[in-house]
Amino acid sequence: MSAARPSTAAATTGGGVIRTVLGDLDPAEFGVCDAHDHLFLRSPRLPGEELDDPAAAERVLRAFAAAGGRALVQWTPYGMGRGASALAGLSRATGVHLVAATGLHQAVHYEPELLAGLYDGLAELFTAELTTGLRDAPAGVRAGLIKVAGDYHDLGPHTRRVMAAAAEAHHATGAPIAVHHELGTAAPDVLDLLCGQYGVPAHRVILGHLNRLPDLRLHRHLADSGAYLALDGPSRAHHATDHHLFDTVAALVEAGHVDRLLLGGDTTTRTARHSPGPTHLLTSVGPRLDREFGPGLSRRLLVTNPAEALAVPRSAA
Known part of the structure; x- marks a missing residue:
């Protein structure tokens, strides 16, 4: 991994836009952001836990907005009930x-039949959804990032195929690539x-779930590359991510990597929706960050960094 960190100044000086479902947005208007969450999600691995209720999603968003939230990034990829029409x-x-x-996820x-029909045209699918529109959404509703996933301590054939396509789509569009890491491994x-x-430039990659593997030396090494680290999971009841969050932040802030950190709720099941959700980032996590590390840190992690991480060059928009 290269230790060089390209400048992200273009995202904050008019050089980029953030692609939202309502169109391209100046990063300065993006606001307080939950950088990794799910309003809709369906998987055969989670029977009975589908997030498939638009009314429930609206309640989540209204509560988030009432707490000061202005933006939410849904990492649910193609074929997993992402609620694109809503x-x-x-x-x-x-x-x-x-x-x-x-x-695509894992x-x-x-x-298997769905994947077999997709593999030969993955890069074209991803690129089209970033530039023309999501297949399962009204015309003009486009994706703003590419979601992929690693395996547990490994990158298998499916993963490598998907990541090759994601890289090709990135080069065609400039879109960031967001990565699910199984229990925080294989980053x-x-x-x-x-x-x-x-x-793919490292600053165009967002590494998710790393606080599930509380290896602070590894986190510093990954941040040195210039990639973004998404610390997510406070919506998950009885999950260890909450226990590690502030130690992880402290280690990375002390190492000079405050500009590499993003925060997300990562609500993935119907049961988890009864936990605090994305509002918790604003009512609990953010204020504590400012108390422990000084005023302004929460704004850096919830406003400035997401706007930089998600910006697409205007030339590729």
Whole structure:
């Protein structure tokens, strides 16, 4: 992994836009952001736990907006019930900017027949959803990032195929690539593949779930590459991510990586929706960050960094 960190100044000086479901947005207007969450999600691995209720999604967004939230990034990719037909209406109704994802998750979240029909045209699918519109949404509703996923301490054939397509779509559009890491593992392998083999700039990669593996030395090494680290999961009851969050933030802030950190709720099940959800980032996590690390840190992690991480060059918009 390269230790060089490209400048992200373009995102904050008019050089980029954020692609929301209602159109392209100046990053300065994006506001307080939950950088990794799910309003809709369906998987055969989670029977009975589907997030498929637009009314429930609207309640989540209204509560988030009432607490000061202005933007939410949904990492649910293609073929997992991402609620694409409802996203634009929800954004208009609640005033919350929504960013949708293209891409694919791990193979276990799909029927084999669906994947077999997609593999030969993955890069074209991802690129079209970023530039023309989501297949399952009204015309003009486009994705703003590419979601992919690693395996547990490994990158198998499906993963490598999807990541190759994601890299091709990135080069065609400039879109960031957001990565699910199974229990926080295989992040160095992901960067070696995406950045080393396929030439994706590290600052265009968002590494998710890393606080599920509380290896602070590894986190510093990954941040050195220039990639963004999404610390997510406070919506998950009885999950260890809450226990590690502030130690992880402290280690990375002390190492000079405050500009690499993003925060997200990552609500993935109907049961988890009864937990605090994205509002918790604003009412609990953000204030505590400012108390422990000084005023302004929560704004950096919830406003400035997401706007930079998600901006697409205007030339590619």
